[in-house]
Amino acid sequence: MTDSGEPPHDWPSYYQKTGDRPPRETLLFALDRFDAEPAAAPRLAVDLGCGSGRDTIEILRRGWRVLAIDAEPAAIEKLIGRDDLPAGAALTGQVARFADANWPPCDLINSSFALPLMPPDEFAAVWTRMIGSLKPGGRVACQLFGPRDSWAGGEGMSFHDRPAVDGLLADLDVEMCREEEDDSTTVRGEAKHWQIFHIVARQTGSEA
Numbered sequence: 001m002t003d004s005g006e007p008p009h010d011w012p013s014y015y016q017k018t019g020d021r022p023p024r025e026t027l028l029f030a031l032d033r034f035d036a037e038p039a040a041a042p043r044l045a046v047d048l049g050c051g052s053g054r055d056t057i058e059i060l061r062r063g064w065r066v067l068a069i070d071a072e073p074a075a076i077e078k079l080i081g082r083d084d085l086p087a088g089a090a091l092t093g094q095v096a097r098f099a100d101a102n103w104p105p106c107d108l109i110n111s112s113f114a115l116p117l118m119p120p121d122e123f124a125a126v127w128t129r130m131i132g133s134l135k136p137g138g139r140v141a142c143q144l145f146g147p148r149d150s151w152a153g154g155e156g157m158s159f160h161d162r163p164a165v166d167g168l169l170a171d172l173d174v175e176m177c178r179e180e181e182d183d184s185t186t187v188r189g190e191a192k193h194w195q196i197f198h199i200v201a202r203q204t205g206s207e208a
């Protein structure tokens with residue numbers, strides 16, 4: 001793997017290097033599933049840890065409304081200043097940590113390479129709120145990191161082994177839970193061992 005998230009550091013430099021990269025495969029998988037289930041009105045996505053918007057921009061291109069949330073003001077500034085925002089994009093930005101953020105019921109919670117950057121004492125409540133805010137038929141698309149990841153044990157980060165991941169997804173229809181484990185380099189060019197769960201799961205029930 002050559003294209004992943006990083007732990008907290010110089011986020012503006014990270015946004016500069018990655019903002020133009022293509023959307024994440026978990027997001028594309030979820031959006032394609034929604035495209036096969038036509039909706040009467042534009043859907044709402046919440047992009048938690050949007051960064052400079054490589055995923056947000058794709059959701060907007062598909063005609064969704066997006067609430068993009070990130071703790072870093074530089075992320076939201078860069079996102080709303082993008083020159084490839086679709087005309088009339090229904091985009092709202094919110095600068096907030098996940099634990100303090102507010103978002104309404106939604107069709108998609110997307111969080112690419114961001115949830116592991118939350119401290120363990122915040123993770124459970126945020127996860128419960130994420131899943132609770134999904135409308136019937138809504139989806140979560142995200143990455144979680146496993147305990148063999150070389151960042152495991154890092155302060156302020158959360159890691160989940162396979163049973164823990166299965167537990168988080170127990171009440172959802174799991175559409176993707178692909179475990180990836182390999183050695184590559186980070187965006188900063190540092191060698192790293194990755195253990196990543198790529199997840200897409202659907203809230204049970206049908207869209208209203």
Ligand SMILES: C[S@@+](CC[C@H](N)C(=O)[O-])C[C@H]1O[C@@H](n2cnc3c(N)ncnc32)[C@H](O)[C@@H]1O
Nearest residue numbers: 005006049050051070071072097098112114117
């Ligand atoms: C590795 S970047 C990923 C950005 C983008 N989602 C992507 O896939 O490229 C993680 C983002 O999550 C944000 N973030 C990390 N922890 C956060 C928290 N606890 N609350 C809000 N945002 C957070 C960071 O500021 C950063 O923009």
